[in-house]
Amino acid sequence: MSLDKDDVRQIAHLARLAVDDQRLPEHASNLSAILEFVEAMDAVDTAAVEPLAHPLEMRQRLRPDQVSEENQRELFQSVAPAVEGGLYLVPRVIE
Amino acid sequence: MSIHTSTVAELSTALARGDHSSRELTEAFLQRIQGQGVALNALVTVTAEQALAAADAADRARADGEAGPLTGVPMVHKDIFCTRGVRTSCGSRMLDNFISPYNAHVVDRLSAAGMVCLGKANMDEFAMGSSNETSFYGPVKNPWDTDAVPGGSSGGSAAAVAGGLAPAATGTDTGGSIRQPAALCGITGLKPTYGRVSRYGMIAFASSLDQAGPMARTAEDCALLLEAMAGFDMRDSTCVEREVPRYSQHLATDLNGLTIGLPKEYFGEGLDPTVASAIDAAVTEYRKLGAEFREISLANTHLAVPAYYVIAPAECSSNLSRFDGVRFGHRCDAPKDLEDLYKRSRGEGFGDEVQRRIMVGTYALSAGYYDAYYLKAQQVRRLIRDDFLSAFEDVDLILGPTSPTAAFNIGERSDDPVSMYLSDIYTIAVNLAGLPGISVPAGFAGGRPVGLQLIGNYFDEARLLGAAHAYQQVTDWHTRVPEAFA
Amino acid sequence: MMEWETVIGLEIHAQLATRSKIFSGASTAYGADPNTQACAVDLGLPGVLPVLNGEAVNMAVRFGLATGCSIAPHSVFARKNYFYPDLPKGYQISQYELPVVHDGEVTIELDDGETMRVGLTRAHLEEDAGKSLHEGFEGVTGIDLNRAGTPLLEIVSEPDLRSARQAVAYMKKIHSLVRYLEICDGNMQEGSFRCDANVSIRPKGQAEFGTRAEIKNLNSFRFVEKAINHEIERQIDLVESGGTVVQETRLYDSVKGETRSMRTKEEANDYRYFPDPDLLPLEITSEEVERIRATLPELPDAKKQRFMADYGLSAYDAGVLTASRDQADYFEAVVEAAGGEAKLAANWVMGDLSGALNRDGREVGDSPVTPAMLGGMLKRISDNTISGKIAKDVFEAMWNDEGDADAVIEAKGLKQVTDTGAIEAMIDEVIAANPGQVEQYRAGKDKLLGFFVGQVMKASKGKANPAQVNELLKKKLSG
Known part of the structure; x- marks a missing residue:
């Protein structure tokens, strides 16, 4: 798969990454090279193969329904870029 | 015995005998770190004050008769492990200002075992890299040759141990990030079975592949460290509830009758001939120890790196979405709206390689491409795992090189992502399968260390460590020290 | 069209x-x-x-x-x-x-x-x-x-x-x-x-679905109804005026009563x-x-069927009573306390109780009148201690924390008068005081019976047993 500048722009938008327009061709060529490289997988027929999501095929463990966490807002918000009145602040969201 | 070239086991004995206090050891290593160590750029944060306090606590514990084998032994944590009250940067500008409010499970366990953390080791940004060149804090130098990379992503950990800045370090291994730098720096590094060590508090790169493990001079040290690191943790759903063997008590292994597989795919094109002959020599040593060899085939080996470079980026693209400039980490100046906040914070906070992988992963998961890339890679992943499963029906361990070449030069591969990815050609399949693997020093190529990789079956770390230990009883590669850091 | x-x-x-x-x-x-x-x-x-x-x-x-x-x-x-x-x-x-x-x-x-x-x-x-x-x-x-x-x-x-x-x-x-x-x-x-x-929307008879719009975050039954009706109208107007519906996410504005595109x-x-x-x-x-199946409670459909079969309730009443588990539980507790009288219990739960709860904005679970209290009151209706009319006053008193039915009846002297002599005495007074009406009644104006009942009940302050009053009045007037 060969990607062009518009593809990269679209992917960068989905991933919320600011990409310098001047670097789009470089990204496009790098990403295309990687995609071409991984497409080596196409050579093998996997139609009958179950995908493997986890190396160990275990089942999910369940947690008892207990409240174990205390309020640590002050500690957690000490590393936050912008808070006020206990709320995290972001530029105005319009819905 | 000089402190900085000692093993963990030796330091443990010295502490037990009263030859040294933990404070003495800690001061000695801090001095190394702040002296000749600076040139390696192996640590991004030195926690001298906390280390000395921990050393004093360890000495008091010893005086009270409450010391274990690791009490008072210094070490460093890869900066991917969250450490309460200490910056945890993950090698990224994104987390340059992040003081973790909590400890990783591994950090708590090693601290409970009495170990003294000297600081945080440099690493490839978010563990994405094989050379430690992607770190926001600059590349780490290989103590054997400061023009060379130390490997990655746990390059700071490997260089710290090889350079005598700490006797042990934690690392994480997603596609070879413990084993490859261990090989390139001439130390021993173990990637345990997926699920053996809790991932809680270890900043995720690719959740289904990441595994923490020990890096030290010897297999014995790795055994001591793994004993302390491993253990059930309810907070990680993928961490197994399974007893942790006393690895250090079962190191003496009789290799007579042990069957070792040599995958023919690990000795083909691309393998440096000097590395190949070092591995051949190791095979000879193992034969002398009584092991039998059998050629095996891991037929889908050539698909491991391609599958990995879909799965790991896919998982990372999602894992790294939480770095959005809202609750922690880097936030751009004066965002004009929400989208600007996201895009500039992430664009400024992440380096090129991280952005590249996020974009590859985003693409691989996006509508219309999921089946062709992600699903396909998961299918190939099963083929790769099945290759190992059938191999382990015939052999007890698998042996091969850790890396196709010895350490390359800084800058040599940084412009070509795909050639960089191929440094992990022998290690990546092990992560896809979730198996344990260890790299042990096995010689030199052009003055730079060569690593031997042993791969075990699931939860067979004891056998892996035993086999590595046996080799280290008859060879002295692991005792070699780079001249500049002797 | x-x-x-x-x-x-x-x-x-x-x-x-x-x-x-x-x-x-x-x-x-x-x-x-x-x-x-x-x-x-x-x-x-x-x-x-x-x-x-x-x-x-x-x-x-x-x-x-x-x-x-x-x-x-x-x-x-x-x-x-x-x-x-x-x-x-x-x-x-x-x-x-x-x-x-x-x-x-x-x-x-x-x-x-x-x-x-x-x-x-x-x-x-x-x-x-x-x-x-x-x-x-x-x-x-x-x-x-x-x-x-x-x-x-x-x-x-x-x-x-x-x-x-x-x-x-x-x-x-x-x-x-x-x-x-x-x-x-x-x-x-x-x-x-x-x-x-x-x-x-789609033309009646067409098998394929039309293009849909998704209306987000509706958090009341009323909004669901209004938003959907508005959206249907919007789509029909759009299509009938030559437009096409586009697949989109819309938001309901409860103030304006309309949906808008998100x-x-x-x-x-x-x-x-x-x-x-x-x-x-x-x-x-x-x-x-x-x-987990073994821990499931009786579900509304099954409960409704049982209420109809066991209590002889209409489908409507059973449906209303079983709409919430709390209300159904309350009803059953009332029946138990009253020792039967399911119809009466149903009427009171759906009527006065529900009205009072609505009025005060309370849930059935925290009604000041407990099922035992309401059941106790129903007992007093069925044993003729009080009339249904008086019961409304008793209920109000219970609601206002004045004690259970017996205490209220006692304190307010609401016990129904069933003594024939006492009732006859009141009837005699009423007859004596209204000679004109007595004459008309006796001349065939039967409808006046209601007037006399009312007068007697008024004289008894509502406490006379209405059935007895009726019977005795008829006898006296015709006599």
């Missing part, structure tokens, strides 16, 4: 009534100070991991069993990736391809008394997001993540509904069910129970779902399913 048919499917989000969150040990209690119940996992701090709350799974299975759904022996949690400030990790943990519960149905009752089956496509577990607060800040939005990680059961219906009324009946049915099952408090004001509606399909997110590598597949054995 083209005849249109509406096609509606609902996605209901029910917050599960667990104590802790679906993937963390933080409390789910409503109304705490912002971000005081958002722990490291809820905030998505670097390195944290989710662990599934077993009770959330239990609750999902309970719902599945109550609606005849299949319980998946193997289901998978997936990540739904999108950026939004109330979504801390940049993805929501949900279920995508393999939900825990799928393929069932519920029966709803329509206004005309007809019943109708509504298919359930699936019900899956997922985590709720936080809240964005826009008020009180200049140019910024505040984020409260207390709600982030609260377990949700998303219940997806088949597109079987054909009108807003049906949609509301269906939503009420699910609302009643989740409360019966005690898996959701159903509090719509607090957002514990809300829905998205997929609405489309984003179109082209702007829609590419959610990049994939199995969450931090969580393993959820496996539920048939033994576990059976163990």
